[in-house]
Amino acid sequence: MARLAVVLFNLGGPDGPAAVQPFLVNLFSDPAIIRVPGPLRWLLARVIARRRAPIARENYARLGGGSPLLANTEAQARALETALADLGEVRVFVAMRYWHPFAAETARAVAAFAPDRVVLLPLYPQFSTTTTASSLADWARAARRAAIRAPTSSVCCYPLERGLVAAEAELVREGLAMARESGPSRVLFSAHGLPEKIVAAGDPYQWQVERTAAMVAERAGLGAGEWVVCYQSRVGPLAWIGPSTEDEIRRAGADGLGIVVVPIAFVSEHSETLVELDIEYRELADEAGVRTYVRVPTVGVRAAFVAGLADLVRDAAGRSPGWVPPEGRRLCPAAHGGCPIAVEVSP
Template sequence: MFNLGGPEKQADVQGFLYNLFADRRIIDLPWGIRQGLASLISSRRAPIAKKNYALMGGGSPILSETRDQAQALETHLNRGAGIDAKVFIGMRYWHPFIEDCVKQIEAWKPDEVVVLPLYPQFSSTTTLSGFEAFKKAWRGKAPVKYVCCYSDNDHFIDAHVQLIREWLKSKVGDTSNVRLLFSAHGLPEKIIKNGDPYQEQVESSVARIMAHLGDIDHVICYQSRVGPLKWIGPSTDETIQAAGRDGKAVMLIPIAFVSEHIETLVELDIEYAELAEKAGVHVYRRVPALRTNKGLIQALGAEVMKALGAVGPVIGDHDCAKCHKFCPKKRAA
């Protein structure tokens, strides 16, 4: 099970940022240039980032949340799947790294391995980057399957539907004047134009959720823009301001995040809440991430079992055609 990772304390922040921006899937430049640029960006962004992490106690909760999710999934798989399952954790940009996780898995000597991203929607910048890190480090003999995405998994959809309904009833009440904002992490537009299916999968998730919720005003938006490139939109901040102009109450749903971290606890809960107040939004509520929600754990369990039943390696062979072009085996073929 892998995720982005995050600094656990203030001293980790710059190193985490360096690892993030040194990834060729994040900055597509030759290694030497990318390394220098990552060093420059991380040193400049670290002071601001440290202040934001300080708002969460100094570091990110993403590792502890991932451990909780791993334990819940392991219990779920061993309860009724008829297998002896052990869930290992690897992070892409901070400890415990995917490469360290691989060593633990090899020492356990499994019969089969499933690589499971905690990103519901596939993107070359997140899921594929993790796959590549695992493939580069893996020296074991067990067959490996890769779960590319599960944004349309019925359990995943139902978990969001039930949580949104609960929050609408308890936190808003009157749905006639509420606007649901489904916020996902943004991407540069050029990545989507290159065929990355992330935006399409976000939109598909929301369409299926809204088919259950019915006729409620809603918008898909994208947060966390950095740099000079044109990003996919509309942006979350612009969408919040528009809701203020329209006199709408706002309920924000983090559709692409399954854990609480800096982009939910600081960006959505603090920065955008302040923006909403200035924009005249009279009600601003943020639905929590799914975390260890039963529906999410069921979705992950179902995807693991599906992967174990697949013939051949899932990456390069899996049945998600929209992700095929990003699989190294497909490109080599």
């Protein structure tokens, strides 16, 4: 393959205190996040952003004033570029959904590269209409404006990808080894939550998160009762999927256990791992009497994970343009109508 462009997608984060409120406006203006008509959504986005900005600035101040997500994603891009060097001239780009580099900026850079093939690779292992679908719809608009005409394949999701599972299982084993001196521990696979109504409408995210956790638990040698899936980052008045990570921390304390927290749906460090998990939930664990609190890192640039991403790109580059389902078939049960792969489940 002469010239391949790979585009990595992530949510993005503010690069300084002045960017926090505009970043939040962009986030809450997304119709995939606030599902109300345009004019009302834009008004709500500004109200919510103004109210949440002071707390968010405090959180980012703990990280030096801005999010480390772009730097972490760029490191993944460079590692992936190295892993794909045998394919010819490969360049890996980064496009963020709610802050720079926006899809429009990246699409112009891809157009200037003039690739023969494009592979779109979301850094969301589990598909959601609020993340993958939103990012790729944003890219489609940007690619049209930038006149990118190269055949393009979009990786749908990869919740059971072997490299991802291997890297996560390795981290679980390392975390358990750290916690062992303080006694028995429970593994909490913590993922970003979603409102129940989004899942009820057919979003496959929760189903995929639970499949990832189950496979990682099996690979790590965990037995029944030694692990649980839970959800963090709840905001607003709506009912969210559960159990919540906070409740599972308290339950572990009541059971006299330590906990090993695994960010199962995040592949890069950012505020929800470095602040919510490392600071806020650690404080909650102390209050709840949890014996020991270990938070394992995200998979980042672990060799197995990067190799898995490279395998996804190779597979996608060899397929017809369009959505690329995991292992060539639709993974989710048909009831999850939010899945973009319009293929029946294989027996």
